[in-house]
Every structure is written in C-alpha cells, then in structure tokens.
Amino acid sequence: MKQNPKIKIEKIVSDGRGIGRFEGRVFFVKDVIPDETVEIKILNEKKNFAEGKIVSIIEKSPYRITPPCKYFKECGGCSFQHIDYRFHKIIKTEILRELLRMNSKISYEDGIEFIESPPYYYRNKVTLRVNEEGLSLLKEKSNEFVNIDECLIVNKKINGIIEKLNGMHLYQNYVNKVNIRISKAEKILLTLYTELFDISQLTLNLESLDVDNIILFLKDKKPVYIKGKGELVNLTNDNIFYFSHSNFLQVNDYIAEKIYTYLQSVVKEGETLLDLYSGIGIYSIIFNTIFKNIYSVEGNQSSVHFQRKNIKENRIKNISVINRFIDSSFEIKDSFNFDTVIIDPPREGVDKTFLKSLLPKIKNQLIYISCDPATLTRDISIIKDEFFISEIKIFDMFAQTKHFETVVIFERI
Ligand SMILES: C[S@@+](CC[C@H](N)C(=O)[O-])C[C@H]1O[C@@H](n2cnc3c(N)ncnc32)[C@H](O)[C@@H]1O
Numbered sequence: 001m002k003q004n005p006k007i008k009i010e011k012i013v014s015d016g017r018g019i020g021r022f023e024g025r026v027f028f029v030k031d032v033i034p035d036e037t038v039e040i041k042i043l044n045e046k047k048n049f050a051e052g053k054i055v056s057i058i059e060k061s062p063y064r065i066t067p068p069c070k071y072f073k074e075c076g077g078c079s080f081q082h083i084d085y086r087f088h089k090i091i092k093t094e095i096l097r098e099l100l101r102m103n104s105k106i107s108y109e110d111g112i113e114f115i116e117s118p119p120y121y122y123r124n125k126v127t128l129r130v131n132e133e134g135l136s137l138l139k140e141k142s143n144e145f146v147n148i149d150e151c152l153i154v155n156k157k158i159n160g161i162i163e164k165l166n167g168m169h170l171y172q173n174y175v176n177k178v179n180i181r182i183s184k185a186e187k188i189l190l191t192l193y194t195e196l197f198d199i200s201q202l203t204l205n206l207e208s209l210d211v212d213n214i215i216l217f218l219k220d221k222k223p224v225y226i227k228g229k230g231e232l233v234n235l236t237n238d239n240i241f242y243f244s245h246s247n248f249l250q251v252n253d254y255i256a257e258k259i260y261t262y263l264q265s266v267v268k269e270g271e272t273l274l275d276l277y278s279g280i281g282i283y284s285i286i287f288n289t290i291f292k293n294i295y296s297v298e299g300n301q302s303s304v305h306f307q308r309k310n311i312k313e314n315r316i317k318n319i320s321v322i323n324r325f326i327d328s329s330f331e332i333k334d335s336f337n338f339d340t341v342i343i344d345p346p347r348e349g350v351d352k353t354f355l356k357s358l359l360p361k362i363k364n365q366l367i368y369i370s371c372d373p374a375t376l377t378r379d380i381s382i383i384k385d386e387f388f389i390s391e392i393k394i395f396d397m398f399a400q401t402k403h404f405e406t407v408v409i410f411e412r413i
Contacts, residue, residue: 006022214226389409
C-alpha cells in the first residue's frame, strides 16, 4: 500500500488552510501551522493540487496550543484556535502580502502594522439556527448544524442569553433563526424568526429573558415588537448612533474604535468628502466637522433610515444621504469632485466600471476599508495607476477566524 505523504507546511493561505508540497504537487491541509511537518491522508486529488487531512504531526510548531473551544473541530466559524494568538499577526500579514503580490502585482516592502483584538468574547452579534436540540452554528461550507451552548468569540452576556434560549422550546414554537446583538452599553436586542402566522400561537416565556428589546418576525416577515422599540444605541465621545437588527455594524467594538481613532489621525481636512457604503453613517458623522460638504451613499434602506435619524440626532447639517446601490450604472456627475473618498464595501469589493470612473474625481486621499483582502487587492490593481499607498494596517476584527479587516490609505500620485 502507498504510504501517506509527509509534508512540511510552508504557509497559511487566505482560506485558512496550510499548504505544502509532495512529489511536485501542492497539498492543502486544515489545522496546521507554518514549519510543521505532518503526515497526511489524501482526501481529494486534482490535476495540480490535492487536499489532505492530518494523520499525525511529525514536527510540531512551538505555537501549537489546545483549542479552548470544544466545537472548534466541527464548527465553521474559527480557523486558528489551535495557534497561539501571538502568531496570528504573522499569518494574517503574510496572507495579505501574498495577495498584494498575486492580485495587485505589488511587492509591498513597508511595514504593515497589525492591531490585535481581545482574542475571545469580542463579537457583539451572533446569528444562530434552531433545531430540535437547540441553537446551532454551521459546519464549514455546509448547512449542517453544530449545536452549541456557548461561543467563545461572542460577548459573554450574549452567551448567557444563548444558554437561556437553549432551555426554551424554540423549535416547538417554529422559531428557525435567532439573532442576538449587544450595544456598547450592554443593552441587548433579540430577534426571533418564526414560521408562525400569528403571535397568539407563541408559547415562549420571553419575559424571563434579561434583554432590552425583542423583535419577532412572523412567517409573512411582519415584525412584532414584543419588548422595547427594537433599537440599540452606541455612544462615542462626540456622537450618538442608533441602529437595529438588520443594519451593518462592525462586529468587534474594540477594533472598530481603533479604526475610528486611526482614521481621525490620517484623514485630512477639506471641502468635500464622499463616504461610499456608509451604513448608519458612522464615517460621515465622525468627519462632519472637518469637511464643508459630505455625500454619503448606502444601498440598504433601513441603514439609510437610521443614518438620517443619526444625522438629525447629532444635529448635523452638511451631510447629503443618497440611497442607492453602487454598481456599474452608478455615475457621479462630471461637475463633482472630492478631496477625500472613503470606501467601505461588502466582501465583493467595488464594481470595476464604477471604480474606474470614480478615481479621476478624487483630488487628494482615498481610504479603503476592507473585510476581504482578495477583493481589496483586486481593486488595488486598478487604484494603483493613479494613487500610491501611503499606509496599510491590519485590524484583527475577526480574531480566531481566517478573516481580517484591512485599511489602506492612498494618496494621489
Ligand atoms: C462593510 S459595510 C460598511 C458600513 C459603514 N461604513 C460602517 O462602517 O458601519 C458595507 C455597507 O454597504 C452596504 N452595501 C452593500 N452593497 C452595496 C452596494 N452595492 N451599494 C451601496 N451600498 C451597499 C451595506 O448595506 C453596508 O451597510
């Protein structure tokens, strides 16, 4: 019988797996660490690469630790709990440098600062499925459930609610999904999605839960506000931000604050700011005092509603909000130009046609905030014709997972 290959892990790539070579072929392996030598069982062979599974670790990394979460092996959420947090910086920075080489054709030699997160209990939001056994996360790239009684990357108070909900008859009440969100002041918004047609059919004792807001969605998607107004609020030193269950907010408050403080130190004062993919308006509102006019573009209607409310509550007069999706048909009039543009897109990045048409309208700085280094580096390959990179920082927004947030500051060449 052919022996299992033994391979040395060269690096971790952007999907969180390690790669190594055997007989000229690249192998992808989960749960490994660079410089480890592992014996693997071949799972899947393609022409140019193969996938393998660890059978044994022949040479172990000094950074290997026991994953603290009992669901780590099956749950699709975290990728790096088996690695000492101090080494995540090296892995994530190398993933970004490699993508800059491959996608942007840039060999970025300058330093990339890595801003660490609290390694656990940092998430302010979780969405869970419901089955007969209770609440669950999903296995990687699958719809298979992993029932949990806690999640170590989620805020501890949210974990308390998970424990309580697991003791209730959610499944029998046709609840299929649950979203729990916590504000900085630790107020909780619980959203339940049910297959019920009528609230009178619900037999859950929701009053026993220590939460501030409960929204229940019926089968026809109608919301019923069972407790509170269905809103949360976050305060910063200068501003107040309202939001609800469906609005985008960064999931890690500690890291989000670090990004805001950093941007406040690099964004230069000017006449006009364009804030693209603006959500509930955080950047427009933070920078309202250093620009005369701000244009803010957001596609999600509910986020636009909260952005308008936030602008009003903060008594701001110089922000124009445009509710529309940015795509190849989005054109900015020739007469407009901007000193600074902030782009904070979803994982898909920015539409190529729109991005090309935007660049000549930026006089000074372009700030790109990205949660997906693959689309960021693809977009950089377009931006680099007109702008140079003055700084790149990684913010570990999604600690223990393969994901991270990157902020790139571009200046006009
Ligand atoms: C990564 S979030 C950034 C939000 C905001 N800048 C913040 O930090 O809170 C991306 C935002 O873009 C919005 N969005 C997604 N696709 C869009 C599109 N094609 N056009 C406009 N907005 C879009 C989402 O609703 C979301 O609010």
